[in-house]
Amino acid sequence: MKPKTIGKIAIDFFLTVGLLLLMAYELIGQAVHEWIGTGIGLLCIIHHILNWNWIRHLQKGKYTAFRILQTIVTAFAFLSIVGLMISGIILSRHVFDFLSISNGQAFARTLHMLCAYWGLVLMSVHMGLHLNRLLGAMRQVLRLSNPSLPRTIFLRTAGFLIAAYGMYAFYQRQIGSYLFLQNEFVFFDFNEPLIAFFTDFLAMMGLFTSIGYFVSKLLRSRS
Numbered sequence: 763m764k765p766k767t768i769g770k771i772a773i774d775f776f777l778t779v780g781l782l783l784l785m786a787y788e789l790i791g792q793a794v795h796e797w798i799g800t801g802i803g804l805l806c807i808i809h810h811i812l813n814w815n816w817i818r819h820l821q822k823g824k825y826t827a828f829r830i831l832q833t834i835v836t837a838f839a840f841l842s843i844v845g846l847m848i849s850g851i852i853l854s855r856h857v858f859d860f861l862s863i864s865n866g867q868a869f870a871r872t873l874h875m876l877c878a879y880w881g882l883v884l885m886s887v888h889m890g891l892h893l894n895r896l897l898g899a900m901r902q903v904l905r906l907s908n909p910s911l912p913r914t915i916f917l918r919t920a921g922f923l924i925a926a927y928g929m930y931a932f933y934q935r936q937i938g939s940y941l942f943l944q945n946e947f948v949f950f951d952f953n954e955p956l957i958a959f960f961t962d963f964l965a966m967m968g969l970f971t972s973i974g975y976f977v978s979k980l981l982r983s984r985s
Contacts, residue, residue, distance in 0.1 A: 766812065769812060770809075770812055770813075771896070773805055773808060773809050773812070774809070774889070774896070776805055777802060777805055777806070777809065777885075778889075778967070780798055780801065780802040780805065781802070781881070781882065781885065781967075782960055782963055782964060782967075783795075783798050784798055784799055784802065784878070785878065785882065785959075785963050786956065786959055786960070786963075787948070787950075788948075788950040788952070789950060789952070789954075789956060789959060790956075792855060792856065793856045796850070796854055796855075796856045796857045796858075797856070797857060799846070799850050799857075800857050803843075803846075803847050803850075806843050810840075820833065826981070827981045827984065828891075828978060828981040828982050831891070831977070831978075831981060832891050832978075835884055835887050835888050835891060835974070836888060838880070838884050839881065839884040839885050839888050841877075842877040842878075842880050842881035842884055842885075843877075843881065845873050845874075845876070845877035846874060846877045846878060846881060848870075848873075849870040849871070849873040849874035849877065850874060851863070852866055852867065852870035853867065853870050853871060853874060871946075872943070872946055875940060875946065875948060876940075876941075876943065879937060879940045879941050880941060882963070882966070882967065882970075883941070883970050886966075886967040886968075886969075886970035886971045886974065887970050887971070887973060887974035888974065889967075889971045889974065890970065890971040890972060890973060890974020890975040890976075890977075890978065891974045891975070891977075891978045893971065893974070893975045893978075894975075894978070921968070921972055922972075924964075924965050924968035924969070924972075925965075925968055925969045925972040925973075927965040928965035928966040928967070928968050928969030928970075929969055930965075931962035931963070931965050931966050932966050932969065934962075935962060937966065
C-alpha cells in the first residue's frame, strides 16, 4: 500500500476519534476541547491537501447521480468545518484568547452548535460514501482474502445493530432539535460515564455512515 494511502487512512481515523471527543465538549473541558479542535482543524487542512487531485477534477468528467451526491455532501461538510473554525476562534478563551474577540459571541455559539451537529451527520455520510474504498484498503492492511460469506453476514449484522442503536441514541438525545435549532442549548449529563456518551455518538456515526454506504450502492447500481 502506498504511503499516501496509509496517511489518508491514519488522518481519517484521527479525524473520527477527534470528532467524537469534540462532541463531548462539556465533559472533557473547554481548554481540552479547544486544543483538540485546533488539531482537528489542521488535520482537515491536510486531508484536503491529500485529496487535492479530486478537488482539481471537479469541473471534469461526467456527473452521475452518485458523483452529484458526493460533491454536495463534501461541499456542505467543508462548509460546516469552516463554520466550526471561524466560530471556534471567536469563542476561544484559551488557544486564540490573544485575539481578544468580544463581538458576535451569541451568533458564534449558535453557529458552532449548528455546524458541530450537521458536521457529525455530513462527515459520517461522507465516510459512508467512501466506505467501499476504505474497506478495500483495510483488507490490504490486514492481508485479508476476498470477502467471505460468514464475514459478510457478521459485518452486515453488526452494522445493522449499530445503526439501530444509533437511531435510538439520535432520538433519545434529541439531536434533531439541535440540527434544526429547535433547541439552542446542548444538555450534558455530568454524571454520565464518558464511555456511554461515546458509545451513543459512535453508534450515531455508524447510522449515518450506513445510510451513506447503502445510498452510494443504490446510486452506483443505477448508473
